Amino acid sequence: MHPALLLVLAVAVDLALGDPRWLPHPVRWLGAWVSLVERAAWRPSFLAGIAAWLAVVLPAAVLAGGLAWVLAGIHPLASALSAAVAVWLAVCARDLADHAERVRRPLAAGDLAAARSAVGMIVGRDTDGLDQAEVARAAVEAVAESTVDGVIAPLCWAAAGALAGGHAAGAPGACAGLASGAWLFRAANTLDSRWGHRDARYRCFGWCAARADDLLALLPARLAALLITLAAPLAGGSPLVALRIWWRDAKLHASPNAGRPEAAMAGALGIRLGGCNRYDGEAHQGPLFNAPGRAPAATDIARAVRLMLAATLLASALLAALLLVV
Secondary structure (H helix, E strand, O other): OOOOHHHOOOOHHHHHHHHOOOOHHHHHHHHHHHHHHHHHOOOOHHHHHHHHHHHHHHHHHHHHHHHHHHHHHHOOHHHHHHHHHHHHHHHHHHHHHHHHHHHHHHHHHHOOHHEEEEEEHOOOOOOOOOHHHHHHHHHHHHHHHHHHHHHHHHHHHHHHHHHHHHHHHHHHHHHHHHHHHHHHHHHHHHHHHHHHOOOOOOOOOOHHHHHHHHOOOHHHHHHHHHHHHHHHHHHOOOOOHHHHHHHHHHHOOOOOHHHHHHHHHHHHEEOOOOEEEEEOOOEEEEEEEEEOOOOOOOHHHHHHHHHHHHHHHHHHHHHHHHHOOO
């Protein structure tokens, strides 16, 4: 099976099934391994952080690709299906849509407490004191950011791995590369969420995790912003407005990547995103994206999900076409 077909198959399965709760998800195993590595390797040192990063990311990529490689010696179809499953489990478009809906439904019904609880499952900020507009903003921002981390970036790195593996070792290499690329990013992004902080514990140890994630998501973040911009009419927005807000406001964010999809989403939906968030009771003032826009509402969560799903399909088609022609 061609890696382009496997990529499309993986996305289709994710959109249809998401991550079934009965299936032991590799991310849980990865999280346990991250904790073990941190306990063994933590030092207030850049070198310790680099070594720990390698101790997590390399095994994740090698195991995912190695399984597909070994199965190629048994049957090509087994290798292909293994690679497709690896990409499926690295992508979370359906789960992201489902989580966003769990916020939208109670928010639209006026159950602010339930909406706060639900949005607290997908954002790191304090949610107890959020009003309706702030809950909607948190959900839309989570959808925008996760369009990169949970969808576009793992697909891009899966495609890059397939291209590299295919050129090096033919069909078995392409399958192994597809799986390795997806899980290289998934592991690196997991480490950024766990270690990529600027507090006293992780300032040195987590430096590699934060910078590596920035680098790996650099192009996917811009592709996600572009796809959100192109899909703006599906949410009643204007691509030209989305493009203008993206180019004007994205650079205001301290992250080289996070501001891109958020600014594009704000422009596409015609709403205001960003501002003050509280973490552990401490206020952090962030930039505003599309400052003249209106405050978000529950309906904007569904519109953001529509754009995320459109970006998922567009990215799948684009990357599959790339794999077919290169």
